[in-house]
Every structure is written in structure tokens, then in C-alpha cells.
Amino acid sequence: MKSVIFEQIGRPVDILNVTDKALPEPGPNEVRIKVIAAPINPADIMFVQNLYGIRPKLPSGAGFEGVGVVDAVGEGVELQTGMRVSFTSIGTWSEYAIAHHRALIPVPDAMSDDVAAQLFVNPFTAYAMVQESGVQEGGWLMLTAAGSAFGKMVIQLCKKRGIKTIGTVRRDDLNDELKSLGLTEVINVETEQLAVRVKDITGGKGVSCILDAVGGHTATEAQKCLSKGGTMLIYGLLSLQDPEINVGLMIFRELTIKGFWLSDWMQRVDSQTRQDVAQNVISMLASGEIQLPVEATYSLDQIKEAVEYADRTGRWGKILMKP
Structure with missing residues (x-):
């Protein structure tokens, strides 16, 4: 599979490369997701430069969130393959990604892939x-x-x-x-x-x-x-x-x-607050009450062009990677 990888810290346009990797297998409590789309967020760019709260373990994948379809499940996971989910992980700029089953949010049919890719951050x-x-x-x-x-x-x-x-x-x-x-x-x-x-x-x-x-x-x-x-x-x-x-x-x-x-914040608040946030956010996005515009999309092979575009001033919408 193709995946965006970096082996050293630096400017994203200089260090991000597309690499062919073996298809990963989900471990206990994990799922494998066939990625449909993943956004480029400021947090992703900071992470690549080692300026974020989570430090990369080199070599590392990039991208923190996305939308995809559950492709395989590990031991202890009671989810059906084929379901569309929004998810968080490290390494979402990839054809396939591994995520903990608790980092998944089922996506309603009314929500488009472009919106679902941006659901969390x-x-x-x-x-x-x-x-x-x-x-x-x-x-x-x-x-x-x-x-x-x-x-x-x-x-x-x-x-x-x-x-x-x-x-x-x-x-x-x-x-x-x-x-x-x-x-x-x-x-x-x-x-x-x-x-x-x-x-x-x-x-x-x-x-x-x-x-x-x-x-x-x-x-x-x-x-x-x-x-x-x-x-x-x-x-x-x-x-x-x-x-x-x-x-x-x-x-x-x-x-x-x-x-x-x-x-x-998500760890600090109680479970009811977390559920309320999720339900309200999903409801507003699925209904179109809140808009999340997309300005441009790129393939994984275009990662350097994508991060350059994402860094431009005056943008009006999100930049998405679509494997």
C-alpha cells in the first residue's frame, strides 16, 4: 500500500515522501481502515516539524484524522467490516490505516465523505x-x-x-x-x-x-x-x-x-459531555447547518504540492488527501 512517511524532522515539503509498505494487520482492540479522505490540518504540519504535543517516533506516518471503511478488525472488536467511519490515528495520509476501535465514529448516510473526513479535529x-x-x-x-x-x-x-x-x-x-x-x-x-x-x-x-x-x-x-x-x-x-x-x-x-x-479536554470531561459534543457536532454537520468547505483535493503522490497549497494564505476551504 502507499503511505506518506517522514524519516526526519523538518519542513513538510522537504521531508514527506510516499512509500510502499506492507498492508498492516490490526492488533487487539484495533481496526484496519481503507481510507477515503483525510484533511491537512495545522496540527498535522506542526507534528511533522516536532512542534506538537505528540512527538513523532521516526520513521512516522502523517495525518491525524480521516474517513474510511472498516476493512478488518482485531481481537476483541465487535464491529462489522464495511461500515463507514470517521477516525483519528497517526498516519491517516495512507491507503490503509490502523486505529483503536474507540477512536471511531460511525458516519450517518446524510454526511458526505468530504465533511466526515473533517469531523473530529x-x-x-x-x-x-x-x-x-x-x-x-x-x-x-x-x-x-x-x-x-x-x-x-x-x-x-x-x-x-x-x-x-x-x-x-x-x-x-x-x-x-x-x-x-x-x-x-x-x-x-x-x-x-x-x-x-x-x-x-x-x-x-x-x-x-x-x-x-x-x-x-x-x-x-x-x-x-x-x-x-x-x-x-x-x-x-x-x-x-x-x-x-x-x-x-x-x-x-x-x-x-x-x-x-x-x-x-476530552480526557478531562465526563463521558456524558463527550457524548453530547459528538451528538451535537454530528447533527449539525449531517444536516448542513454548519458548513465545512473543501478547496482542493490531492492524491498521495501529490503530497508535496498538497502541503504547499495548505500553507498558502487566503485559503477559503480545507485541503484533502484522497488515496
């Missing part, structure tokens, strides 16, 4: 972070990198809940689309003063929560936009630069700044 993180933000109907939530696939998901979720949103961008070409999804206000951080604009928008109060994926200067400035008792949840570092923490603001506005990682 962005939708679950977005839903969980909006929950964790504590922002109520009528309140203000701000998100950086609003034009990302994750940002668009958050915007749509907040619109459903009646939460007002401010999104930051570096270009204005997606503004109309973001507004149509439900973004209340958009701020271009290249041409506008972030804290000044947020103060104007919120009547001087600021926002009660910020979801930040950028870090660096943007996150540093975003701290000034928090209202008293506000919280910043940091879930990414697209700039690859740490923000400066304003201790004075933290003390006198009683701010909270903390990280968010879906893997830890």
Missing part, C-alpha cells in the same frame, strides 16, 4: 472551546485568524447561540464570506488598531473571551481587548512566536490566560 475543538469560553447569549467572543476553517466553524456555532463575535484577519478578501457566516465585526490587524477598534465596538467594555491561534504580536495586543475577569484560550501558535504577557493587565483586570488542547 476542527468541529470538536470549536464546539468544546465555545463551551469552555463561558460566553452567554448576547456576549462578545473574539477569535484570531477568523478566516481559518476552525474560525469559520466557531463563527457559525456562535451565531446559533446568539453570541456576538469579533474576528481578526490580515486581508480583507474573506470579509464578506465571514459576515455571511455570522461574524458580527471584522478587524484587519494590518491596518487597524485592534484594542481601539474592540473598545469602540463593545462600548469600552471589551470581550469576555478570546480564542487565539496566532500568538506573537496579535495575541499580545489581544490581551488588551479582554474585559475585567476575561479569559484568553490559546490553542495554536501560527506565528511560531510566543506572545508577551502583560502582568499589569492580568492583575488589575483579573484576567486568565490558559492553553487548550482537545486531547486533554
Whole structure:
């Protein structure tokens, strides 16, 4: 079978290669999945560069999620072959992948392969972070990198809940689309003063929560936009630069700044919360209530072109690998 492999740490375009491997056999509690499609997420790119919370064991496969059909099951697994599932694993950019049976989510017929391939990482993180933000109907939530696939998901979720949103961008070409999804206000951080604009928008109060994926200067400035008792949840570092923490603001506005990682959150919450998240996310995606657009698809042999495309600025949809 064909599989995307890397044998050293580095830039994805330099180190990712397609290799022929033997078909893997599932062990106890595992299943083998014939992969239909798998997205390229920022977490995948960080993992290849050894910048993620999970460290690669070289040589390693790449890709954390996908959709496929159960092809074989290991000992202790009571699942039927032939069922279509969304799944998480390491090495989903492959013709076949091995996953633990608990990392599978059966996909309803109403959900397309393109949506099912993206079911876990962005939708679950977005839903969980909006929950964790504590922002109520009528309140203000701000998100950086609003034009990302994750940002668009958050915007749509907040619109459903009646939460007002401010999104930051570096270009204005997606503004109309973001507004149509439900973004209340958009701020271009290249041409506008972030804290000044947020103060104007919120009547001087600021926002009660910020979801930040950028870090660096943007996150540093975003701290000034928090209202008293506000919280910043940091879930990414697209700039690859740490923000400066304003201790004075933290003390006198009683701010909270903390990280968010879906893997830890899913382990921390109770099983009922996990089930509620899954049911709500699947329902919204299957019904088309929430959109997850796809911009381009590539074969495994085109992996270098695919990761180059995924790194472009101004994209409006996800990039998928389709073996």
C-alpha cells in the first residue's frame, strides 16, 4: 500500500515522501481502515516539524484524522467490516490505516465523505472551546485568524447561540464570506488598531473571551481587548512566536490566560459531555447547518504540492488527501 512517511524532522515539503509498505494487520482492540479522505490540518504540519504535543517516533506516518471503511478488525472488536467511519490515528495520509476501535465514529448516510473526513479535529475543538469560553447569549467572543476553517466553524456555532463575535484577519478578501457566516465585526490587524477598534465596538467594555491561534504580536495586543475577569484560550501558535504577557493587565483586570488542547479536554470531561459534543457536532454537520468547505483535493503522490497549497494564505476551504 502507499503511505506518506517522514524519516526526519523538518519542513513538510522537504521531508514527506510516499512509500510502499506492507498492508498492516490490526492488533487487539484495533481496526484496519481503507481510507477515503483525510484533511491537512495545522496540527498535522506542526507534528511533522516536532512542534506538537505528540512527538513523532521516526520513521512516522502523517495525518491525524480521516474517513474510511472498516476493512478488518482485531481481537476483541465487535464491529462489522464495511461500515463507514470517521477516525483519528497517526498516519491517516495512507491507503490503509490502523486505529483503536474507540477512536471511531460511525458516519450517518446524510454526511458526505468530504465533511466526515473533517469531523473530529476542527468541529470538536470549536464546539468544546465555545463551551469552555463561558460566553452567554448576547456576549462578545473574539477569535484570531477568523478566516481559518476552525474560525469559520466557531463563527457559525456562535451565531446559533446568539453570541456576538469579533474576528481578526490580515486581508480583507474573506470579509464578506465571514459576515455571511455570522461574524458580527471584522478587524484587519494590518491596518487597524485592534484594542481601539474592540473598545469602540463593545462600548469600552471589551470581550469576555478570546480564542487565539496566532500568538506573537496579535495575541499580545489581544490581551488588551479582554474585559475585567476575561479569559484568553490559546490553542495554536501560527506565528511560531510566543506572545508577551502583560502582568499589569492580568492583575488589575483579573484576567486568565490558559492553553487548550482537545486531547486533554476530552480526557478531562465526563463521558456524558463527550457524548453530547459528538451528538451535537454530528447533527449539525449531517444536516448542513454548519458548513465545512473543501478547496482542493490531492492524491498521495501529490503530497508535496498538497502541503504547499495548505500553507498558502487566503485559503477559503480545507485541503484533502484522497488515496
